[in-house]
Amino acid sequence: MSRSMQRLLPVLASAAVLLAVLSSGADAQQRPAQADAATLARGEYLARAGDCIACHTAKEGKTFAGGLPMKTPFGTIYTSNITPDIETGIGKWTADQFYGMMHTGRFPDGGLVYPAMPFASYTKVTREDSDAIYQYLRAIPAVRQPNKPHDLRFPYSNRSLIIGWRTLFFKEGEYKPDTTKSADWNRGAYLVEGLGHCGMCHTAINALGGSSDSQAFEGGLIPMQNWYAPSLTSNKEAGLGEWTIKEISDLLRHGVSDRGAVYGPMAEVVYNSLQYLNDDDTRAMAVYLKSLAQGTSPEKPAPALPSAESSLLLSLGKTIYDKQCASCHGASGLGMPPHYPPLANNQSIEMVSAVNAIRMVLNGGYPPGTAGNPMPYGMPPFAQALSDDEVAAVVTYIRTAWGNRGTPVSARQANELRAATLN
Amino acid sequence: MTGPAQSAERAPDTMAARVLACASCHGTEGQGTSDDYFPRLAGKPAGYLYNQLIAFRDARRKYPPMNYLLEFLPDAYLKQMAEHFASLRPPFPQPAVPSVSNDILARGEALVTRGDPQHDIPACQGCHGPSFTGMEPAIPGLLGLRASYISAQLGAWRYGTRTAAAPDCMQLVAGRLTEDDVKAIAAWLSSRPAPADPTPAARGTLPMPLPCGSEPN
Secondary structure: OOHHHHHHHHHHHHHHHHHHHHHHOOOOOOHHHHHHHHHHHHHHHHHHHOOHHHHHEOOOOOOOOEOOEEEEOOEEEEOOOOOOOOOOOOOOOOHHHHHHHHHHOEOOOOOEOOOOOOHHHHOOOOHHHHHHHHHHHHHOOOOOOOOOOOEEOOOOOOOOHHHHHHHHHOOOOOOOOOOOOOHHHHHHHHHHHOOOOOHHHHEOOOOOOOOOHHHOOOEEEOOOOOOEEOOOOEOOOOOOOOOOHHHHHHHHHHOEOOOOEOOOHHHHHHHHOHHHOOHHHHHHHHHHHHHHOEOOOOOOOOOOOOOHHHHHHHHHHHHHHHHHHHHHHOOOOOOEOOOEOOOOOOHHHHOOOOHHHHHHHHHOEOOOOEOOEOOOOOEOOOOOOOOHHHHHHHHHHHHHHHHOOOOOOOHHHHHHHOOOOOO | OOOOOOOOOOOOOOHHHHOHHHHHHHOOOOOOOOOOOOOOOOOOOHHHHHHHHHHHHOOOOOOHHHHHHHOOOOHHHHHHHHHHHHHOOOOOOOOOOOOOOHHHHHHHHHHHHOOEHHHOEOOHHHHHOOOOOOEOOOEOOOOOOOHHHHHHHHHHHHHOOOOOOOOOHHHHHHHOOOHHHHHHHHHHHHOOOOOOOOOOEOOOOOOOOOOOOOOOO
């Protein structure tokens, strides 16, 4: 037997093992290949946790072949093909290069990745998890689809600007566990701050397209989408200090809970990512998110004496509410949870930004269809039925009735959101 | 810590309650509303409604309020929604009093019932049925719709902004219509009285003059 054949034999043997497993399913005798299947499953799970599919798959496009246009304040970015195609995907990348991109935001050739890719979060991902995702992405079907060039306005089309952005907003480094906290808390923090890249929306994005550590999870308006990603640290917004672990877990995993439901961009996250996480990871995220909330219950300011104008607004608001909303949300705003969310004592309605409440009245919405809630109930749109004044009146009513501590909204605010991008 | 006051009432476990979001534009039973552009859904074949729900969800058929509402709903649920509306039989609206001349109406009737062989335009009723109730599984009924909706849809087919699975028969047919043809068809169809039996024709019972990707043979 020639030397080259000798060298080839083990390769052929392991290929045969792999084939056997692929054709006959898991076989307890084939240890190495079984480990491989476990890695692939883990990689798929972690890719779900990272919500890779949401950006790297276009509408009706091939899975992970990229091409989704992402509108940013700086122009349109087209996501890339991350299938193992040699020419157009990442088929030539090594595990080291993949980790390098996740960890440092640099392509294999050293080029800088636009921060639309959440590498400022993914840098916290461990090498082991990065390798599992890499193995999974090696195993998915290769799709030949060249990447579309970005369409960014000058000066943002100059990639070297990313250097400045990185100096300001990028801190490289894997997640470091906090030994004073529980294992659950650390696992939750790893997922929320790393693969989950929650901070991409729940931290205010400044004019430079960056978000600073000191404002982590303090909330902000999502650029271009006109949805408000509430603060996760303030109980006045989406701070979860008053929620039970079950309520938080239900919201993350099923998209509905006894305290509220997810719509808009958060519905996307639950639909494509969070519903696939297991019990332990969901609970860990809930434990960590709950701990982010600072302070105690939000204070309830004494309602200001209504002026003649706002009392007219409130009485119009109540009339509309009783006619259009009360049959599901209840005369006193208690709802019929989880499917008809409560409006009384609902932070997402009371918070300073009224954007989401106005949009829900204008556009309605369905929570995502998930394994735990496969047939969600929809909120009807009222854009076609209510005038700007009526929308302002009913939103003002639900923000201030039943002890809610929100502030009135104007017809102008309602009017401006009629033009918001819907999807 | 005790939670806030909570209602013990639960949402009714029905499809009607789940699709209440559709009602403000399409009516509680899918009968349509007074708005010209929001179509009747009730009684159309489930396969047709399902194809539209998928196309709206995936933004191939573009209407932002619909694209937004359906974006995160799985196939299985959209199928249930389609079957729900397909099963409903609310009364039809009063037929429209035509606002066009008798000549235009006559042209509309001719196109709908006999087509225009000279221009290779098949009769609508060839596929949509002699009483325009559509055919299972995926050819829609054409009654109970307003003229502006019908002409907007035919226009969308003509301009290629509405598409369906290849071979896209409606794009071919609408592409051969003139603007006047569209106006005539919309006026005549919207003036038709309710069908005696609104049930779509059974699958495969109408000899289709051309193949359609949405309607398997």
